[in-house]
Amino acid sequence: MRKxxxxxxxxGLLAACGxxxxxxxxxxxxxxxxxxxxxxxxxxTAPASNxxxxxxxxxxxxxxxxxxxxxxxIIDTAYMFCEALRDGASLVExxxxxxxTIGIDAAAVLGAGAIIYLCPDQEYKIG
Numbered sequence: 572m573r574k575x576x577x578x579x580x581x582x583g584l585l586a587a588c589g590x591x592x593x594x595x596x597x598x599x600x601x602x603x604x605x606x607x608x609x610x611x612x613x614x615x616t617a618p619a620s621n622x623x624x625x626x627x628x629x630x631x632x633x634x635x636x637x638x639x640x641x642x643x644x645i646i647d648t649a650y651m652f653c654e655a656l657r658d659g660a661s662l663v664e665x666x667x668x669x670x671x672t673i674g675i676d677a678a679a680v681l682g683a684g685a686i687i688y689l690c691p692d693q694e695y696k697i698g
Contacts, residue, residue, distance in 0.1 A: 626688035634680040645681070652682055653690035662696055 623646055630645060631637045637645060655665055662682065669678030686693055 623688065626684045629687070630680055630684040633683075634677050636677055637680070649681060649685035649689055652685040653693060656686075656690060656693040656696060 623642075626649065627637075627642055627645055652665065656662075665682065666675055666678060669675060672678075673681070686697065
């Protein structure tokens with residue numbers, strides 16, 4: 572948190588408002604303290620490897636079904652996988668959903684790639 576202190580001389584304020592000070596009176600100094608709260612820095616989790624190509628290669632080598640899926644779709648789904656884990660979902664919950672969609676084996680491969688390359692902070696949920 573930063574504090575900024577602004578000293579404003581009242582005659583400057585009066586002149587800006589079109590008023591005048593016509594006497595020999597002393598002009599008081601007005602001090603205003605403004606507290607500026609800077610937002611907390613946004614923490615972004617960088618991939619464990621900045622090369623998503625490695626992740627794609629690993630996933631496709633483990634399950635050739637992914638050769639028929641676009642790179643973008645795999646990467647987006649892997650990020651969603653990580654987001655779900657970070658939001659508190661368990662691997663069992665994700666597996667239950669995956670069983671009805673892409674299948675448990677494909678989900679395991681995708682999940683492993685996501686955790687290794689995009690969210691290694693969630694690796695503790697594997698054990």
